[in-house]
Amino acid sequence: MKRSLSKAMISSGNVAKRTSLTVRALPESVSVSHGTQTYKKASKTILAKNRHSRTNWVDEFEQFAQLHKVPFSNDVGLEAAVEKYLSKTGENYRKLSKESSKELNMKMQSAKDLWVQENGPLPGHEPATDPQQQADLKQNQKMFQKVANRIREEHFPMVYALPGTSNFEYLSNCIRLVSNRRAILFSLDIEAFERDNNVVTEIGISIYDPRENLHSLVPIKRNYHLVILESLHLRNQKYVCDSKDCYILGESLVLDLHRCVEFVQALVDYYMKPQTLEDRTWARAFVGHNLHGDLKWLRMLGVNIPEDGQMDFGVQSIQENKQTYVLDTEKLYRSCYGNFGGNLGRILRLFRIPHAFLHNAGNDAHYTLQLLMCMCDMSFRKHAHMDDIEDTQRRIKWWLNREKVEPKILPISYVLSVNESLNTMPSTNGNNAHGKKRSKATVQTEFGGARWFHNARVAFESTLE
Secondary structure: OOOOHHHOEEEEOOEEEEOOOOEEOOOOOOOOOOOHHHHHHHHHOHHHHHOOOOOOHHHHOHHHHHHHHOOOOOOHHHHHHHHHHHHHHHHHHHHHHHHHHHHHHHHHHHHHHHHHHHHOOOEOOEOOOOHHHHHHHHHHHHHHHHHHHHHHHHOOOOOOOOOOOHHHHHHHHHHHHHHOOOEEEEEEEEEEEOOEEEEEEEEEEEEEOHHHOOOOOOOOEEEEEEEEHHHOOOOOOOOOOOOOOOOOOOOEEEEOHHHHHHHHHHHHHHHHOOOOOOHHHOEEEEEEOOOHHHHHHHHHHOOOOOOHHHEEOOOOOOOOOOOEEEEEHHHHHHHHHOOOOOOHHHHHHHOOOOOOOOOOHHHHHHHHHHHHHHHOOHHHHHHOOOOOHHHHHHHHHHHHHHHHHOOOOOOHHHHHHHHHHHHOOOOOOOOOOOOOOOOOOOOOOOOOOEEEOOOHHHHHHHOOO
């Protein structure tokens, strides 16, 4: 839209503030200042304030206090089925890799023979008798190497998660942790202001706690979308899509920076730090898509989480729950399929996982968790043909080629409705410049909206209603 988003009005009763997001219950006394300096000023005081914040109030809610008493109970039948699946998958990967390597070697040999025939010998075909001949052979080898690299890039299937490699170990242990329901999964996504990445605008969290899903057919998740008051009006547009007001899983919670940090710290302390003997029987994992940046932002905000060296990014050992694991869907994807088409939206589309309004932190955290659970569920992997490496890599290349020539798709009714609404907006002096009434053909939305909270605990309690 060409209209300035920052001039849209926010209403709470008779209150009006200059921002693009409508926030319910925002009192007149709360100032929404403009500029990144307001955010940075608040961030300077966050560490001092955090020392005096109570973050153990999640336990005050009975339903959460009871979860501390639930120990992990191993499902022997499920564990055996997972190991059988991994063994079979490993065998298939080995067989496919052997066949693929043989085919690739034949392609490379044919290309080399043709190159020598058309461009002369390569090093090793004949001895170099003088410096000039040596230089010519090296130059010819350099030119042929470009051809060889292109053949490798275009060849598929390529098995990246070959048994015995760290990639297969990462895939296998991720599947073991998630499929056996051993791990509490804490999915995280953070959106920052595109013109100053030190300014955080949104925090998204989605949590799967197997203790709440012991008898559940539909996975129960706890989803949160936090919007920081000090950066409420800052909107991305030039480099990153802005979907701040498009949270599809409920109500966005607007808190000042200090209380946002308290909210996140309370969840981290409850879910990621064992407090009882029963708690220690469960594994814990941060989940994200290219998670390093989000963890860095959390620490920058003042949230107390383990340092990178204290967390297991490679998921190398899952026999004991001594470390916090990091399950990264981008790494999982690249470990299986290579370094092509690895952004969140492409992977969701590739495996036909319904999604909408990405680049909203709450939505992205939810979809990342959903993607991880799909990629680590042996039944879904079979259903989506995830272990058919050749078919999957073919579809990846097909999608990437389509993106080069086809424009992004928006529903035409959406486009027409927005265009008609903008063309018939009243002028600022109250008179309609086109002499028409304001159009009723506006776009229908089904979002939960945003609500102001002065207290992190109260904001959390609102999500239980």
